[in-house]
Amino acid sequence: MSTDTSFATRSHEENWLPVLELAVEEVFEIMVGCRVKPLAPSEHTPNEEFTAMIGLAGALCGVLTVSCDAKTARQVAKSMLGDTAKSEGEVGDALGEICNMIAGNFKNKLAGTDERCMLSVPSVISGGQYSLHSLAEGHSVETVLVFEDSPITVRLQLQS
């Protein structure tokens, strides 16, 4: 029997990193038409010029973010749309949808979580001069994956 508390405990006890990485890989393969692979932590120096974020509430409470540089964000949008994304808004929209689908795919993979976890609509920050302080700061799971030679950081911050 799961309770809200047990999900917080599970996030500490279970290794959710492979689940998150699988969720990311599936979204990129299906919606972007490109395979992404996790990088070792020392292999990247992420430049986070675009950050898409989505809130999770309920049994799983926190925020999931997807960050990359502007060139990579444009390339993701271009790959999704099959042509050149025309505006910064469209690039942000594409990254927001990627973030949305990763969050949904991730929670769908955690047994017992999907029914009791809600997602917000995504938000996107452009520009790198910011600090993100989530009230849900507690346990976090982070992975960096390479997309066409560029790093994309996916970070899940959960409430303790």
Next chain:
Amino acid sequence: MVARNLVAWQRKPQSGGTMDKICVLIVDDSSVMRKIIERSLRQAGIDLEKVVEASNGAEALVALQNNAVDLILCDINMPVMDGLAFVRQVATVESAKGIPIVMITTEGSESHVVEALTAGARGYIRKPFTPDQVKEHVLPVLGKKP
């Protein structure tokens, strides 16, 4: 309520019970996703005469007043009016409730599926999705074999 004033209508099938070209209403708060859904419909071999877009349920209700729609594809998590509220509104309008609605959303839980189908949706596609999945779920509600 907007839905009470709807004068929407559903296109009558052509002779022989088939519709070669259809008008589709795509409801999603992401313009990128609306384009991807349209592309997936075309890749599924569905001949689109007209594509109407709305970014939330309230806009979609207005769009239904002005367009003869054969099919609706609708997200769930949207601002202003979400997809489930939109489906419930459509179900209250005599002239619009025959229009097949397929949900296309990241919300994959069984309770969401049941809620959507109970409200009147005819199909449910989880994001991320392939064009083949769109074909598999959309063609049957149009009376065609996938």
